[in-house]
Amino acid sequence: MHLARIAASACALALATAGTVVALAPTSSAAAGSVYSVAPYVDLSNGQEGLLDTAITGHHLKAYTAAFVLGEGCNQIWGDTLPIGADSFTDPEIARAKAEGASVIISSGGSSGLALAWTCSNQSSIDAGYQAIINDYGVTQLDFDIEGAAIADTAAAARQMQAMKDLKASNPGLQFSMTLPVLASGLTNDGVNILKAAKNAGIRIDVVNIMTMDYYAGTGTEMGQGSVAAAQATLAQMQSVDSGYTYANLGITPMIGKNDDGSTFTLADAQTVENFAVQHSVGRLAFWAITRDQACGSGGNSLPTCTEISQNQLAFTDAFVPYEGSTGGGGGGGTTSxxxxxxxxxxxxxxxxxxxxxxxxxxxxxxxxxxxxxxxxxxxxxxxxxxxxxxxxxxxxxxxxxxxxxxxxxxxxxxxxxxxxxxxxxxxxxxxxxxTSGGGGGGGGGGSLTNAGFETGSLSPWTCTGGSAVVSSPVHSGSHALQVTPSASSTGECDQTVTLSPNHAYTLTGWVQGPYAYIGVSGGASGSTWSNSSTWNKLTLAFTTGSSGTVTVYVHGWYGQANVDADDFTLG
The missing domain is CATH 2.60.40.10 (Immunoglobulins)
Structure with a gap:
């Protein structure tokens, strides 16, 4: 998840083939069981883990997802930033939650880490490492959170699916989920390729869990409806790969409260998502994270530990937990057409x-x-x-x-x-x-982009994040272009706000190159388009202004990816 800033160097528990820890509930094979229909994430590295105990004992939480186990070569560790070993913290915390009546899903990977199939190329070691998690924690469900550049690693994805096929053969009833980044328009092409890797291995992913968060489409993005749109689009993509997928194979995981991109997922958005889940028997509802499900303290401004909105403690947990009862605990999959x-x-x-x-x-x-x-x-x-x-x-x-x-x-x-x-x-x-029949684009007038080709040699009036800058190479034309620089944990973005004619159609074009290069508009209109190319290519976006005519034009590259180059914008 985007806020799980995990320090792999603070090593904890070696779960790999060379050894195991004291088993919490040893078992030779996972017992048969259904997908947990409500299983929010718990960041076992941010010092707020006490909220998990309160959610279980006082708010009826029945299942949760423990994050994250990290691959380190052909070994695995807990990504715990606390200077203590797993035996003295992570294991007791999981054991305590189990004693309080909650089931656990163990999640590997995350935004700053990799699952074992991405760090180890030996298939038998991968299989044994995942089996060690099953044995040591007595779990029947595993989650794999694949983000950033990892999602494009097709060789690792093939190893992952082979491991799951092997594990399912030896662990009757084992369920697994793949947690993937998503836009409101659905999975990226690389996300769809994860589904194809499962198809090629001869298995179906039990839950395709989409992270409906951080769309970088502007602070006014309606995150509840965005989650619904992403769910609908993703199911269509899933069924294009395997017609057997239904909403029972889909999970929805928003980031509660403020997101990294400045958008906000509210309690009203939570109700929108739950209503949709009830209507369609969605397989799983989750969120990032129980360990954030509280308002910030006085002077607090820390997204990893609070939502930065006004709320009661565990209000989002209370909003989602009723879905467990509405599905009978089974996570959807009714027989009504x-x-x-x-x-x-x-x-x-x-x-x-x-x-x-x-x-x-x-x-x-x-x-x-x-x-x-x-x-x-x-x-x-x-x-x-x-x-x-x-x-x-x-x-x-x-x-x-x-x-x-x-x-x-x-x-x-x-x-x-x-x-x-x-x-x-x-x-x-x-x-x-x-x-109008003479028409085309904007109905005339109303402003235009300034410094659209960056030939002034400076950014103004564009405003940018991070290390984004005007460069002399590479360029599409002229002597300058824009280079947008994402980081490992956040997107890079440049924006320019313009006032156009109200209620008119416009077309935005721009030349870009680089991984996951986006152009779009937000504010008085909303839309985006993207490409994933190492060479210059032209993106085109049609949109219609609202009553004010004011929009923000943006270009950005996705976090964890290389630079995006942009040049020669037009708006008309």
Whole structure:
């Protein structure tokens, strides 16, 4: 997780093949059991572990995820920053929680560490190391948090899936989750490749646990709806790899309170996520972290140990724990048929007399496929919306075509797309922006980007984080370009706020190169696009301003990745 700043040098427990610790509940094989439906993370390195005991004894928490075990060559250690060994702290803490009635998932990896398959290339040692965790802690579930550059290591991912296949063969009932970074638009390509690695190994991941946090899309991001959007998009990606996946194989893990990017996940957002989970029988709800689930003390300003919002102690735990009861403790997977509905792209522009199209996708979320009839409401007079085909079996898709009459007034129109089946209905919003027939982009005027090619040799009026700077090489054109520099624990980002014409369509373009290079807008409009290329490539983003016309244009690179270069922005 983004706030788990783990010091691997403060070594604790060697869990690897050479030896083990005093077993808390030794067992030769994991007992059969279902996925724990509520299992928030506990940072066993930040000095707030007493909150776990309070959550169990006073707030009915039944399961939690202990973070993190780290690979160190072909050995494993607890990533504990305290200057004490695991036998005197981590083991007793886990044993105490178990005695108080809570089950534990052991998590390996994290934002500042790696799971064993990423640090060891010997398959038998990897298998034995993970088996040691199962034996020493008597667990039936393992979690692997894969972030940063690790997620692109396909060889390590293949070793990981082979290990899980081997372990499942020798441990009946063993469950495992893969915790992966996500955007509101779903997994990255590397995340999808993790799913493909499982498919290639002949296994299905029990829980694909998505970190719905730190989108770096602006401080006004609605994090509850962002979690829902990410869940819907991720399930579609999962089912594109293996049609057997359902919401019972999905986990949702937000970061409670303030996030690293300045956005805030509120208690209202928690309710939004829980309502969605109940509706779709989501496999797991978690959050980062119980050891933050409290307001900061006087003068406190420390995201690793508190949420930096006003809240009662363990308020987020109280918000999520009821989901355990709503699922019967089993983590979803009911037999009632249901489906999801999405529209991509979610918005488009069309000139008067023209048309725009989008793909309406459906997927099975539980039970069996069923017939879904498609319809649309909210289109203005003079705009017709058609579907081809007009109905699909859930799992299928249809093409939406919006045809705009010559006299339709320019403006943005939200259109509700509805899918109706015998078991119920779902909707999605498609925003159609009508421009004048001479039109295109912004309807004219309203400001533009300054220093868009960085040819002044300075950043102004762009504002940047970290070590980002204007450089003379590499450049796309001219003599200067921008270099955005992420760190191991945070993104690098440069922003420029501009005032454009209100309620008009614009197109932002920019040339970028580097891993996970993003351009986007926030504030009075929201959207982003990205690429992952070692050579210059052009990114294009269409958006529509709100009533103020003011937006913030940004470019950023993801934490834990190399520099991102950007040049030659246009906005029109």
């Amino acid at each position: 249901d489906f999801s509905l999405s529209v991509a792209p979610g918005s488009a522009s069309a000139a008067q007399g023209g048309s725009a199209s989008a793909t309406v996708s459906t997927s099975v979320t539980s039970g069996s496929a069923e017939s879904v009839s498609l319809s649309a409401t909210g289109a203005p007079s003079g705009v017709s919306v058609a579907f081809s085909p007009t109905s699909v079996n859930s799992g299928g898709s249809s093409t939406l075509t919006a045809t705009v009459g010559a006299s339709v007034a320019a403006g943005s129109y939200p259109i509700t797309v509805k899918g109706t089946a015998s078991t119920g209905s779902h909707t999605a919003t498609y925003t159609l922006t009508v421009t």
